[in-house]
Amino acid sequence: MDPRAHTDLRGDDGIEETDEGKDLESAERRRIMFRMGSSFFLFGLINNGLHSSPERIAISYPTAVLYVIVLSAALDLVPADVPKGVVAFFNIAPAFVAKVGWPVLSTGKIRYSRRLSGCCALSVLGMLLVSAFEFVWMRLLGIALASFASGLGELTFLQLSTTYRPPSIAGFGLGYFSSGTGAAGLVGAFLWWNLRGLGVRIGVGISAVLPFIIPLVYGLWVPRPAVFEMLSLPPSYDTDELPPTDAYTPLAESDDVIRSEEDAATYPQRHPHMPIALSVDDKRRLVKPLVLKYMLPLFCVYMFEYTINQGIAPTLIYPVPSPEKYPFLRFIHSIRDYYPLWQLVYQAAVFLSRSSISLGLPPLPMNVLYLPALIQAIILFLLALESALGIIPDTSEGLAVSACFLLIALEGFCGGSAYVNVFFRVNQEPLSSSVDHERAKQEKEFKIGSIGLADSLGILAASLLAVPTEVGLCRAQVDRGKMLCKNL
Structure with a gap:
């Protein structure tokens, strides 16, 4: 029963039930907010960071913690006669293509679970290519796949944050994602520092399990946007509510959204059952x-x-x-x-x-x-x-x-x-x-x-x-x- 239903009760028992209900609701709210913050922090931590430089220690470019490991290992395996600028290009270009091209080319409703599963698969494949093959171009392909997965992953998590309501919750998630991206450089460098003693192949091979954290967190831990529609938030969370025109409307479970007559009049070019x-x-x-x-x-x-x-x-x-x-x-x-x-x-x-x-x-x-x-x-x-x-x-x-x-x-x-x-x-x-x-x-x-x-x-x-x-x-x-x- 909703603990707020007791607020009008009178008497000692009523007050006790009200206080207990408020305590339970407050505890549930803190638990959900912790899951939200920790999930987006992990998304940023695993997906974003700073990677090693071909010639020195670090080039400040936002890629995956996984990629800290992949590139560090790849640089040890690439022969001295291969220009390090080639490695840098295979690091930067795929992430650029993902972040710039994907929003333009993709259409329709975002399937977050499918996209994150794809990013996970590309990251694992990239790390395995770097660790398993001695051919330079195979290792460069592995670096490119990890870079593309990281760029697409960052794009996806930023988009995912916008699906939450009220906007303060969306900002809460984005804030923790950003914090995770900042921590990723330090954590990734520390992680590789400890793994490299095992050798680049074993170290990268062990690290190939890290990409699986993202789909697991998304599937089992991060709260869904609908949870916050039912959660009573204190004033500190909902002071920036959206204007009335942006009120939440539950979406149909089907991919084919049935539009209202008013909506159909606004966009008459689309068939009522056609996906947006x-x-x-x-x-x-x-x-x-x-x-x-x-x-x-x-x-x-x-x-x-x-x-x-x-x-x-x-x-x-x-x-x-x-x-x-x-x-x-x-x-x-x-x-x-x-x-x-x-x-x-x-x-x-x-x-x-x-x-x-x-x-x-x-x-x-x-x-x-x-x-x-x-x-x-x-x-x-x-x-x-x-x-x-x-x-x-x-x-x-x-x-x-x-x-x-x-x-x-x-x-x-x-x-x-x-x-x-x-x-x-x-x-x-x-x-x-x-x-x-x-x-x-x-x-x-x-x-x-x-x-x-x-x-x-x-x-x-x-x-x-x-x-x-x-x-x-x-x-x-x-x-x-x-x-x-x-x-x-």
């Missing part, structure tokens, strides 16, 4: 207002961020600090330790900033979504200036390392903040006023899925800028007599 599918013109209309509002700031943040990580950070090297003079830097033993340090600082900052929503911090207002990109551009300029001109003398390596530490941490905060806030804002946009709920639902799923175009283009643009940037900065250091970058 967005047309190319529909998708073009939906994307157009997103470009300046969400895509451009995310593109700029990613382009500046990955240019710093791939083109500038490798040149931020200084003489090894004296342990006696700088005891807080005694963990730096050679100039090769600087780049891993910058990546560790960056990843930790990304994790914290991507967790901001799940930690209860308020999202950025709409009118300051460009602020992270602006700060990122200033950081890029300052770090490039320091690398090229040596504003801080090499004799003050403690000051130089501290300044770079703070700027790179701020870079990570800006990058993670842009990611979680842009997707959170898209997630929170109300459904369209269409009387066809399924159509409005597909429109929102497409909108959040199409945003992936921005970060992917930013990454590709940065990959083109990073190489000449690194070469130019190293040359500038050599011209002023600093030869450290030539000794890496």
